[in-house]
Amino acid sequence: SGAIASAPLYANGVLYFGSADGKLYAVDAATGKQQWEYDAGSWVWGTPLLNNETLYAASINNAVFALDAVFGRAKWSEPAKTGGTVNTTPVLVAGVLAVASQDGRVYAFDSASGTPKWTYSTEPKAEIFASMVSDKDMLYVMPFNNRLIALDGNTGTPKWVFTTAN
DSSP states (O other): OOOOOSOOEEETTEEEEEOTTSEEEEEETTTOOEEEEEEOSSOOOSOOEEETTEEEEEOTTSEEEEEETTTOOBSSSSOEEOSSOOOSOOEEETTEEEEEOTTSEEEEEETTTOOEEEEEEOSSOOOOOSOOEEETTEEEEOOTTTEEEEEETTTOOEEEEEEOOO
16 A cells, blocks of 8 residues: 655655655655655655755665655665664764664664664663654654653764653
8 A cells, every 4th residue: 555654845846755655755746746756665654854955764674765856866875774663754963864763773874875873772772763853963862761862973872861750
């Protein structure tokens, strides 16, 4: 089926979104005409991220993609890989692309090449369902373990942890 689970990204008159049919789409917002589609191989659950002319997205089969936003062609030689399902929006921080995974880890990749840069594992281990946010060189992660964690975007090292009540 072609179910859509997240909000589309709107930029420059184009709607970008993933579907359960395993494809990413770019659709003209004024006409509804498809501009391109990209076969991601599995459901793209989270909202894509656009930075300049690069569209970043991740699928539930652990793959992370960088696409040319105009033509829908892959910019990396192959998708980057995580250790678990990704259903959140990727985030840019400190020059890397960070992706939260349901395996309880945050993966950071070089945004230009997809090369792994660092990995952070939640403690105690917990799935990450919430999208992350960033500010300059800080990345804020909310795993499903009553914590809000501030990570250094350059290294993945925790700077502080806030714990909520049980």
